Amino acid sequence: xxxILIGLFVIILSCSVAIGKCSTCNHSPSQSHSHxxxxxxxxxxxxxxxxxxxxxxxxxxxxxxxxxxxMNTTISHYSDGTIxxxxxxxxxxSDGTVLESDCQYIHHxxxxxNHYFLIKKTAGYKIIDSQGxxxxxxxxxxxxxxxxxxxxxLVRRDKKYGIIDLHEGTIVPTKYQKFESIDDKIFITKLNGxxxxxxxxxxxxxxNDCDKIKHLYDTLVLKRYHKYGLADLNGNIILNIHYDKIKxxxxxxxxxxxxxCGLLDYxxxxxxxxxxxxxxxxxxxxxxxxxxxxxxxxx
Numbered sequence: 631x632x633x634i635l636i637g638l639f640v641i642i643l644s645c646s647v648a649i650g651k652c653s654t655c656n657h658s659p660s661q662s663h664s665h666x667x668x669x670x671x672x673x674x675x676x677x678x679x680x681x682x683x684x685x686x687x688x689x690x691x692x693x694x695x696x697x698x699x700x701m702n703t704t705i706s707h708y709s710d711g712t713i714x715x716x717x718x719x720x721x722x723x724s725d726g727t728v729l730e731s732d733c734q735y736i737h738h739x740x741x742x743x744n745h746y747f748l749i750k751k752t753a754g755y756k757i758i759d760s761q762g763x764x765x766x767x768x769x770x771x772x773x774x775x776x777x778x779x780x781x782x783x784l785v786r787r788d789k790k791y792g793i794i795d796l797h798e799g800t801i802v803p804t805k806y807q808k809f810e811s812i813d814d815k816i817f818i819t820k821l822n823g824x825x826x827x828x829x830x831x832x833x834x835x836x837x838n839d840c841d842k843i844k845h846l847y848d849t850l851v852l853k854r855y856h857k858y859g860l861a862d863l864n865g866n867i868i869l870n871i872h873y874d875k876i877k878x879x880x881x882x883x884x885x886x887x888x889x890x891c892g893l894l895d896y897x898x899x900x901x902x903x904x905x906x907x908x909x910x911x912x913x914x915x916x917x918x919x920x921x922x923x924x925x926x927x928x929x
Contacts, residue, residue: 675709677708677709677710677712678708678709679706679707679708679709680707680708680709681706681707682704682705682706682707683704683705683707684702684703684704684705685702685703685705686700686701686702686703687700687701687703688700689701689719689736691738692738693740694738694740694745695724696723696724696745696760697721697722697723697724697729697738697745697747697760698721698722698724699719699720699721699722699733699736700719700720700722701717701718701719701733701736702717702718702719703715703716703717704716704717704718717733717734717735718732718733718734719733719734719735719736720732720733721733721736721747721749729747729758729762730747730749730758730762732751732752733749733750733751734750734751734752735748735749735750735755736748736749736750737774737775739775739796741780741781741796744759744760745759745760746758746759746760746765746796747759747760748773748774748775748783750773753769754769754770754771755769755770755771755772755773755785756769756770756773757773757783757796757797757798765796765797765798766794766798767798768787768798769787770785770786770787771786771787771789772784772785772786772791773785773786776793776814776830777814778813778814778815778830779814779815779830779831781795781796782795782801782830783795783796784809785804786804787804788804789807790804790805790806790807791804791806791807791808791809791819792804792805792806792809793830793832801830801831801832802828802832803832805821806819806820806821807820807821807822807823808820808825812827812845812850812863813863814830815829815830816828816829816830816835816863816864816865817829817830818843818850819838820838821838822838824838824839824840824841825838825840825841825842825843826838826839826840826843827843827850827861827865829865835864835865835866836852836861836865836867839854840852840853840854840871841853841854841855846860846876846878846883847878847881847883847896847897848862848863848896848897848898849861849862849863849868849883849896849897849898850862850863850865851876852871853871854871855871857871857872857873857874858871858873858874858875858876858885859871859872859873859876860876860883860885860894860898862897862898868898869885869898872887873885873886873887874886874887874888874889879893879909879910879911880911880914881895881896882894882895882896882901882911882916883895883896883898884909885904886904887904889907890904890905890906890907891904891906891907891908891909891918892904892905892906892909893909893916893918893927893929895929901927901929902916902918902927902929905918905920906918906919906920906927907919907920907922909927910924916929
């Protein structure tokens, strides 16, 4: 009987130790997590300004004696290596009276002997005249003068682009998702996912029905329904959109149709008929594959 009691005592003691170990295991994850959180907070370092540079510039506008601006620039260098620039400018009349303050950007425009200013502030861009009168009612996130024609301002609003005049008259409706300048007067536009071309006066040169339009030398490659065409930089069609492929080859353009290749110069003029199985540029010599034989293409 004594031996049985001793045996039961040993079993109970063993169970107690096992339960203690399990209890310790159940608590260890939370203890580890707490330790990890402590390490994370100790590893994080607050970002602070290492040094600051301040500069004050007087801006004199071309052909304008009645206005000038003072722009204060602060350049902050942060401990994480980043640099941030802050600008705060004031536009003045020549007598020293303030025309506009708290400006981040000031651009001067002369049109028909009148002076205008494109102003960027915290709320966005606006246009004012020489008396400080605000000429725009809408808030724009981008505004820049176009050089292709007077009285044309490229604007961005609600992530869409358009063109207005200096009195906020609509030239090109602010509806395009993309507005890429080809030159000073012609633009590649994107409308509802499709590309087209228009000029600075909103004349549609190519409708917005292309899957893609991209620059290629002095031409534009047009893609529609997996077929390709070519236009000049004025939007005039050089090749209708029925080619299987158009690609760059050195300073030349290769076109492919019905498994045959032809060659154009950088302006889109044909210099090699569409009779080759392939075309390559070897040591600055053009060669075409015809009847399984490479022959030089004379241009």
